Amino acid sequence: MTAAFDRNLKIAPSILSADFANFGAEIEAVEAQGADWIHVDVMDGHFVPNLTFGPPLCKAIRKHIHTVMDVHLMITPVDPYIDAFVDAGADILTAHLEAGPHIHRTLQAIRGAGVKAGLALNPGTPVEAVTHLLDMIDLVCVMTVNPGFGGQKFIHSQIAKVETLRAMIGDRPIHIEIDGGITPETAPLMRAAGADVLVAGSAVFKGGSVANPAPYGENIRAIRTSCDTLV
Secondary structure, eight states: OOSOOOOSOEEEEBGGGSOGGGHHHHHHHHHHTTOSOEEEEEEBSSSSSOBOOOHHHHHHHHTTOOSOEEEEEEOSSOGGGHHHHHHTTOSEEEEEGGGOSOHHHHHHHHHHTTSEEEEEEOTTSOGGGGGGGGGGOSEEEEESSOTTOSSOOOOTTHHHHHHHHHHHHTTSOOEEEEESSOOTTTHHHHHHHTOOEEEESHHHHTTOOSSSOHHHHHHHHHHHHHHHHHO
16 A cells, blocks of 8 residues: 555445456456455454455455555464465455454564554454554454454444544544445445445445446445535
8 A cells, every 4th residue: 555644535345245256357347436445355264254265366366456455354363374465465454353362463563564554353342452552553444244244234333433443543544444334324424433444345346247337336436425425
């Protein structure tokens, strides 16, 4: 991530909802339709009840991503795989606070590998757990669903968590990312609470395809417009 830090709204479509057989073209299509980042959900079938992508897939799609490759590691352990995902081209690597006993060490290792460090919080994790890690991170990903599957219902109790987090961050250059249940109805709630990166899977990819990408743009604009008008 080479661009200067800003808190402008960024939409990060999750390729978990894309056509798995056509990732490269899907990524290029959704970027052309206005995506700001590309979000890659890495799941290990252990930390979360699903199995998705590894470093080879990330490396294969890297050449199709012209924005930011935002890699969300829903895996445990994290540390042995940091170098592989960095080598695969990640711009941001996000690890879950709950994924290991030494999250400070993990964040050090991510930054030491030369990429931005993200910290993800599950719905049941108190925001106060971030207090002594704020100077180690570039992004906090607040899960507004339980991690592991796309298409889940938004958990409204996380709005207050984001409000508290935004106050804790102050003027630090730390993005607040929301992952789970983002739609034109929930997006403005999180934007108003202080988020600047919204991950959206089915809400972006529904109704479209590589052959008919216009719905991707319509869906992205609907999310963006909902925030512009209500914040």
